Amino acid sequence: MENKLIGIVIDTLGSDKGPETVILGASLALKKYPYIKVALVGPEQLIKDKIVELGMDESRIHIVPAEDTITNYENPTAGIFAKPNASIIQAMKFTKANDDYIGMLTAGASGALLMCSYRFLGKDAKTRPCLSAVLPHAQGSYLAVVDTGATIDCTPAQLHEFAHLGRDLMKQLYKIENPRVGLLSNGAEPTKGNHLVKETYPLLEADETINFIGNIEGNKSLSGECDVLVCDGFAGNQVLKNSEGMAKMLIKDLVVYSKKLDKPQVMEAVGFLMKKYDFASLGGGIVLGTKKPIIKCHGNSDETTIVNTCDILVKYVSGDYIFDPNQVEMK
């Protein structure tokens, strides 16, 4: 019976809200999705206590003991060697070794996540995993931004690889036959860009497996001109977070405006925008270029995020639906 369950590996450490919140999320997910089982990676005694406290179904839980975490303040490479018992490492090793587990989720530090992905769950020695985000665009659909902060300083060859990973993601998520790939730059002209962009441009242009549409200017990032936006982790992090910050700022302005001038209709519009521009709904992003998918949750993830992310992971792997962040139930 248990063999038919879909296994999900959950790193309980790394969330700002503590392992208790993550385990609570796992407990809710087990109740909501009867077809899954979970491997909880983290402090053994704490997990056992919470299982009893929450009355969780033990037959659908496997515990992988791990006590350490690699934080945002540590050098990720050094962290891997210093803390072999870190939960993120144990989670990846378990994910790789067990065929009935389809993938994992973690709220751990991005740097450690990337280095561990490459080392313990990498597709091959050449592919450098990257972190993708799926964002809403102006034409009503979605685009993938690769990379959004896993590799901060990139080489042209890495951006080229990210283009492949992003293309494959959009094929899988949205059944787009030939995703349009754009290169983020400071202007649309082929002559625009920093050194990295200028050296990456000819690589993408020469690659016949990529539907390269050229440079994308910043104000067109989310215009819907491309399905995949390629950039280094520093720039991609700006796209992701600036978009998030701007959406929040305009929504806040509308709330103030609505209250000040007593315009209730405007508050209804606020609800509409909050749903459309809920950047938390993919739980932070999907790591691409690994043997099995890893979903990176925000550091401030709570139990609702964990529940949603389990669902996203199952649907992503089964590949039988078109992902729409707006349909994800978020608090």
Place this chain on the structure above:
Amino acid sequence: MENKLIGIVIDTLGSDKGPETVILGASLALKKYPYIKVALVGPEQLIKDKIVELGMDESRIHIVPAEDTITNYENPTAGIFAKPNASIIQAMKFTKANDDYIGMLTAGASGALLMCSYRFLGKDAKTRPCLSAVLPHAQGSYLAVVDTGATIDCTPAQLHEFAHLGRDLMKQLYKIENPRVGLLSNGAEPTKGNHLVKETYPLLEADETINFIGNIEGNKSLSGECDVLVCDGFAGNQVLKNSEGMAKMLIKDLVVYSKKLDKPQVMEAVGFLMKKYDFASLGGGIVLGTKKPIIKCHGNSDETTIVNTCDILVKYVSGDYIFDPNQVEMK
């Protein structure tokens, strides 16, 4: 009499809408601001014809003949040598040589603008000019982003210099005694950043003339935590253009929502947001680090932009008012 007029140098070439539109703008500015005079730099015969056609006050116009332009598609450094008669070069030389002209405005290519600023109107051989933009932030005031696209690949020393220029701008524009300077990064922790940011951080931290508040994450760019946001031209261009693109996208969503669901109150809110997030109102940005100010207008500037920009330049130089883009009359 003429000696008391405030002189403004206007590069008539470089606008996507052609020199005719720029000259029309100059004509409207002369009518609106009786205390200014203009130097029109560009094709002599065309300017003369337009002066007659528009019935402009010739006593307040000086023509500086120049036929060439350095475009976005050219290497700026090569362009300077190949086209010594380019209007942007002639405009800078004239601005530098004539004490009664307070500064200039141009819609020319950013790359050429920067190289010419450095060469023909630079403060000294060490200071590399940068392009600044003043953006609205979440706490109701404004911040300066330096650089927004003049120098795409920067050195730590250049970012350090931009911090000084941005600080001085905010002191002058907003009378802020000790502007808070932030460094754009992919996280708030001091350990975050690409190589450039990591090397710039200690320079800003060690500089006692700068009120350095540390790294600023992308979602906090416009949160109002800093008065000056320091970044290389590639990242700054993303901040500026992504913010602009996001504002437009949300505003468009609101328009569609308002029409579809027949909510007229929402259209009123749209008007409010359009005014607050009108990124065109500073006409593109101010070049800092030059002997006299240069305002860079957007490539698609029309006659209204030219009129407004003349006013901004006069007020900027006189330093007697707090700049508020919302007060600028835009079409």
